[in-house]
Amino acid sequence: MEDLPPAFDLAPAAPSEREDALQLNLESWEGPLDLLLTLARSQKVDLRQISILALVEQYLAFITEMRALKLEVAADYLVMAAWLAYLKSALLLPKDPEEDPSPDELALRLQLRLQRLAAMREAAARLLARDRVGRDVFLRAKPEGLRDVRVRRWDASLYDLLAAYGQVKLRTEPVVHMVARRPVVTLDAALHHLERLIGVTLDWAELSAFLPADYDGPLRRSAVASSFLAALELARQGRVDLKQDGAFEPLYLKAVGT
Amino acid sequence: MSAIDDLERAIEAMLFASDEALDARQVAARLGDEMTPGAVRAIIVAIAERHAGSGVELVERGGHWHFQTPADLAHLLRRERDDPRKLSRAAAEVLAIVAYHEPVSRAEIEAIRGVQTSKGTLDVLMEAEWIAPAGRREVPGRPLIYKTTDAFLQHFGLTSRKDLPGIEDLRAAGLLDPVDLAFETAMGELDLVKDGEDA
Amino acid sequence: MSAIDDLERAIEAMLFASDEALDARQVAARLGDEMTPGAVRAIIVAIAERHAGSGVELVERGGHWHFQTPADLAHLLRRERDDPRKLSRAAAEVLAIVAYHEPVSRAEIEAIRGVQTSKGTLDVLMEAEWIAPAGRREVPGRPLIYKTTDAFLQHFGLTSRKDLPGIEDLRAAGLLDPVDLAFETAMGELDLVKDGEDA
Numbered sequence: 001m002e003d004l005p006p007a008f009d010l011a012p013a014a015p016s017e018r019e020d021a022l023q024l025n026l027e028s029w030e031g032p033l034d035l036l037l038t039l040a041r042s043q044k045v046d047l048r049q050i051s052i053l054a055l056v057e058q059y060l061a062f063i064t065e066m067r068a069l070k071l072e073v074a075a076d077y078l079v080m081a082a083w084l085a086y087l088k089s090a091l092l093l094p095k096d097p098e099e100d101p102s103p104d105e106l107a108l109r110l111q112l113r114l115q116r117l118a119a120m121r122e123a124a125a126r127l128l129a130r131d132r133v134g135r136d137v138f139l140r141a142k143p144e145g146l147r148d149v150r151v152r153r154w155d156a157s158l159y160d161l162l163a164a165y166g167q168v169k170l171r172t173e174p175v176v177h178m179v180a181r182r183p184v185v186t187l188d189a190a191l192h193h194l195e196r197l198i199g200v201t202l203d204w205a206e207l208s209a210f211l212p213a214d215y216d217g218p219l220r221r222s223a224v225a226s227s228f229l230a231a232l233e234l235a236r237q238g239r240v241d242l243k244q245d246g247a248f249e250p251l252y253l254k255a256v257g258t
Numbered sequence: 259m260s261a262i263d264d265l266e267r268a269i270e271a272m273l274f275a276s277d278e279a280l281d282a283r284q285v286a287a288r289l290g291d292e293m294t295p296g297a298v299r300a301i302i303v304a305i306a307e308r309h310a311g312s313g314v315e316l317v318e319r320g321g322h323w324h325f326q327t328p329a330d331l332a333h334l335l336r337r338e339r340d341d342p343r344k345l346s347r348a349a350a351e352v353l354a355i356v357a358y359h360e361p362v363s364r365a366e367i368e369a370i371r372g373v374q375t376s377k378g379t380l381d382v383l384m385e386a387e388w389i390a391p392a393g394r395r396e397v398p399g400r401p402l403i404y405k406t407t408d409a410f411l412q413h414f415g416l417t418s419r420k421d422l423p424g425i426e427d428l429r430a431a432g433l434l435d436p437v438d439l440a441f442e443t444a445m446g447e448l449d450l451v452k453d454g455e456d457a
Numbered sequence: 458m459s460a461i462d463d464l465e466r467a468i469e470a471m472l473f474a475s476d477e478a479l480d481a482r483q484v485a486a487r488l489g490d491e492m493t494p495g496a497v498r499a500i501i502v503a504i505a506e507r508h509a510g511s512g513v514e515l516v517e518r519g520g521h522w523h524f525q526t527p528a529d530l531a532h533l534l535r536r537e538r539d540d541p542r543k544l545s546r547a548a549a550e551v552l553a554i555v556a557y558h559e560p561v562s563r564a565e566i567e568a569i570r571g572v573q574t575s576k577g578t579l580d581v582l583m584e585a586e587w588i589a590p591a592g593r594r595e596v597p598g599r600p601l602i603y604k605t606t607d608a609f610l611q612h613f614g615l616t617s618r619k620d621l622p623g624i625e626d627l628r629a630a631g632l633l634d635p636v637d638l639a640f641e642t643a644m645g646e647l648d649l650v651k652d653g654e655d656a
Contacts (some may be wrong), residue, residue: 021536030547033571076572083514109645114635116569121518121633124553128544131528138526138534141277144327144474147336154386155347156353158414162423164347165354166433169425172372262511268533270512271526275534288533312461313469314513327470334467334476337487
């Protein structure tokens with residue numbers, strides 16, 4: 001504190017602020033803009049009237065001091081220092097009307113940024129000073145609470161009920177196979193019928209001619225099948241001859257020896 | 259309303275913000291013990307009287323005071339909402355069995371359904387208030403037996419259980435057809451409709 | 458005290474029992490939507506007036522109402538354990554920037570503070586439910602933008618965003634405008650001055 005760098009004397013500061021300004025610890029600042037704002041405040045004038053040149057001097061002196069003390073200086077503080085050094089030289093040199101943006105404009109922008117940050121810093125302080133819930137004002141510790149209770153309402157129709165019962169019945173009924181008596185002509189019947197007619201017919205006759213004319217539908221199909229088997233049986237016994245001109249052609253038969 | 263003095267305001271706020279009911283002695287201690295519990299109690303009673311008949315009550319339980327909402331307004335704090343759910347197939351089967359065979363035990367229901375019945379299924383039907391326990395069967399193990407309720411008759415539009423169609427009625431209605439056959443029949447009718455349209 | 462009617466009692470009980478602040482529309486819905494939110498609001502205002510000056514106040518925060526103790530009694534009610542979230546300086550600044558500039562992107566916050574915002578800072582504010590994402594800015598990169606919430610208004614005792622301390626003065630002074638805009642305005646004024654000098 002005794003070896004205060006000359007730059008800090010540029011603006012008169014209250015003892016407490018001088019102490020703040022001398023805390024050579026970057027942890028205290030939220031970045032270079034924050035440091036600049038703190039330094040600007042030490043000028044003790046409205047931010048709209050601060051001397052940017054003086055502010056630049058303060059900042060550069062501060063960084064120089066830190067480096068002299070071999071303290072680590074974060075890169076963004078050094079970038080700001082380099083930019084401010086450039087701004088300082090531009091502000092000090094004779095004005096070049098061609099230069100765009102002009103140093104004055106750059107200085108104005110810096111000033112505007114500092115004003116905005118200062119406004120938000122102050123706003124934050126005022127916000128935190130308000131009557132806050134849990135610190136200054138209190139809510140009920142254990143409110144009853146408003147509850148929405150969902151009541152399940154089950155829905156089913158009489159049809160659902162009956163259909164379900166039908167399925168249960170169907171699933172568990174003892175399985176009974178009911179075989180209906182179907183009209184058939186047995187082999188015995190066909191054999192008997194064919195034996196009776198074979199003696200009557202003398203010449204070759206088609207198998208279908210031996211079928212009863214009044215048989216139709218399933219009964220006729222059954223009669224065809226059993227008569228065919230009967231014809232084969234009679235041929236095996238040597239009692240009839242069979243002939244057929246080709247596959248699927250009509251089957252003819254006649255009695256042996258006629 | 260007459261102005262409320264600072265002491266009364268302070269005690270009221272304390273009782274409001276406290277996470278437990280407070281007695282007069284505790285309140286007096288928090289106020290710095292400058293008042294007797296008796297004097298504090300008188301103020302608490304005044305606060306309770308001020309709130310009487312409003313939507314907020316200060317009540318005493320065993321010497322401790324706390325704010326609460328009046329019991330007659332409880333229905334406003336707990337709102338019931340319908341949550342309609344379709345009865346599951348299994349639950350419909352169990353319900354039908356109870357209706358056709360009541361009273362029945364769970365074991366009997368399982369015997370009729372041919373599959374195990376979860377406890378949850380019976381619970382759902384009891385929650386719907388369509389079935390209710392109807393005593394115990396006097397057999398070993400004394401199982402609970404169930405029957406349908408008046409709410410069941412009401413929901414399904416039945417005057418009595420005798421209104422339930424008999425087995426032959428179900429058969430005639432096609433409800434005893436295997437599902438796939440019934441499906442084909444239904445599809446056949448659809449085909450007929452289509453044919454008719456084409457013609 | 459004049460008798461309080463049933464409707465007023467019901468609304469008072471609801472607001473008193475609720476564990477979060479309610480707006481007039483929510484109260485109307487719970488009453489069965491037989492009243493307009495406007496009519497409900499009139500009754501809420503009457504209840505708030507009835508409690509004014511007592512140890513329990515009904516306050517409006519962002520259109521939502523809740524009961525709380527008056528701030529001047531804080532010293533009696535504050536306890537050791539009552540330690541509301543201690544905000545870091547960075548978090549407090551970010552919160553102020555979101556509140557006064559909303560909706561605002563992270564890049565815009567960083568432009569004002571001149572420093573990168575650590576992810577944790579926004580997280581802390583979102584976890585406290587004081588800020589919330591409010592969509593995306595329709596510029597390249599479509600950055601997320603943030604705004605404050607009703608919980609923010611409630612915690613900091615603000616009736617609405619218009620209540621933010623000094624917001625009208627800041628706006629009038631152009632301190633809520635971006636630097637570029639303020640710069641152009643300032644340069645325009647300088648030019649005018651220069652023109653005047655030239656003339």
